Amino acid sequence: MPTARNHPATTRTEAGPAAVRRRALDGLPEVDRPTEVSTGDAQALSTALFARLETLEEGTPEHAYVRNTLVELNVSLVKFAARRFRNRVEPTEDIIQVGTIGLIKAIDRFETGRDVEFSAFALPTIVGEMKRFFRDTSWAVQVPRRLQELRIELAKAVDTLEQRLGRRPTRAELAAHLHLDEESVAEGEQASNGYVARSLDTPAGDDETAETAGARRLGAEERAFELIEALESLKPLIAGLDARDRRILELRFGEELTQAQIGERLGLSQMHISRLLTRVLDELRTGLLEDASNR
Known part of the structure; x- marks a missing residue:
């Protein structure tokens, strides 16, 4: 603790x-x-x-x-x-x-x-x-790094002030919150137009x-990460896996090892690990879908 x-x-x-x-x-x-x-x-x-x-x-x-x-x-x-x-x-x-x-x-x-x-x-x-x-x-056009960072700060400020005020903040309120002048805020808003x-x-x-x-x-995603968003439903499904399958999941998503590294740990080929991982993830995904249909 x-x-x-x-x-x-x-x-x-x-x-x-x-x-x-x-x-x-x-x-x-x-x-x-x-x-x-x-x-x-x-x-x-x-x-x-x-x-x-x-x-x-x-x-x-x-x-x-x-x-x-x-x-x-x-x-x-x-x-x-x-x-x-x-x-x-x-x-x-x-x-x-x-x-x-x-x-x-x-x-x-x-x-x-x-x-x-x-x-x-x-x-x-x-x-x-x-x-x-x-x-x-x-970014579709070249925008200075300073303005890229300002855009992010503006987005955070808008979210914070919207929650506080119950409405979208004015440019003056954004400027006061960020300790900037209104001209700089306007420049940041204009820079956002370079994002398409x-x-x-x-x-x-x-x-x-x-x-x-x-x-x-x-932003390529691993197919398995979509499962992480259903942690509660996954727990009993993972508990039902055998020890080797749980170990493979732990090494892949807990320790973030590659399939080849997992194979070295377990004495299996990378291809074998790939097949096992695909099977386990498909089983978990199927289990989630069945659980959702039974609700």
Whole structure:
């Protein structure tokens, strides 16, 4: 369990960051380094923090503290989701920033009364935000890196202010939030017009085939990652697999080994691992479909 500090209850008259933290947590442990917490501890802490979040008034420093802690505890979900787009030309940092917007949306929408783990609830929102970013954004004209980064900051600011104001923010409100002048905001908005869908018929370079080029532009995904978005339904299906099949899944998606590396570990050929992995994934996918049809 991560290093934590329990605090006694304090009065509302106390001020300062330490007092805000104590009031926000109301006896829950304070996590020194949320991003370094193990997956299991993050899930347990998130469950407690979501219950606490529901008791706090939105817009208060206490609510903001708990909400921000939840973001830090679960940012690993964003990094996990970003792996499926590792072949994109966009920088990973940008993809993670966009995915974090999806994480924040999921935190704001999550209800503890629903019989579902937060990770299973959040991943589709995070991935959806990334896909929308790719769908809406491929630079068709050369735009300076400064303006590309400004566009991302504008998108985050619009989302934050929309939630706070209940409407789309004005240019003046965006400028104040980002500590910019309105002219700079207008420049960033204009730069967004340079983002259009790139044609799939664009000729590939000499060092790549049309197939790999198309996959690179679209963000090629492993077929298996779509299964990760159904974590709750997958658990009993995975439990029903034999030990070798579970081990192959662990090596492929837990340790991220290649099929050849898995073969070396298990004393099998890469081709054999490929056939086994395809069979296991098809079984899981079929199981999910059957489960959905029986609901």
